[in-house]
Amino acid sequence: MVTIRIRNLRLRTYIGFNEEEMKKRQDVVVNVRFSYKADEAAETDDVKYAVNYRTITKEIIALVEDGRFMLLERLAADVLELVMQHEPISSAEVEVDKPHALRFSDSVSASLRAERSNA
Template sequence: MAVIFIRDLLLRTEVGFNPHELGKKQDVLLNIAIHYGLRGEEISDSPDDALNYKTLCKGIVRLVEDGHFNLLERLVNNVADYLLLNERILKVEVTADKPHALRFARSVAFSLEKKREIV
């Protein structure tokens, strides 16, 4: 199994349910680990064999920036579920930071690990 890391993906979305947050986009910082099965790309050096992380990232950007979330938990769960739609991806770890959510803290973060359900 291999891992691709997407680090410090800074996006803007509506996240929160307090009156001062409604209708306003806020920064969200995502860190993602994608565990997947290799198909020989480490030997072939062929882009056709590789997991296309650029396409995955574009989908995450659309999902998050076009969405509205009351909770970080829902945002993270939706990103994890989106990634697990790809049959090569076996497990994901997604962490979302909401900078300045608390007055004296750099950020508040939520993290979730999900695995592909084996049927």
């Protein structure tokens, strides 16, 4: 198994349920970690056997920036579902931070994990 990490993907989206939050985009930081069996990719050095993390990143960007979310939990769940749609991925973890969500705090985050039952 190999673990791929997409770190500190800084995006803007509509997130929150207060009237002001619903009117303007806010910063979010997305971190994704996923694992898949990469024996063939490592042995052959052939991209056709690898999970394309660039494709996944583009899908995450589109989901987040085109979406509207009331809760961090929902945003994290949607990103996790998107990542797990890629069949070779056996497990994934997503963390979404909302910087400056609370006074005196750097951020608030929500984390979720998933694993295929046949992994």
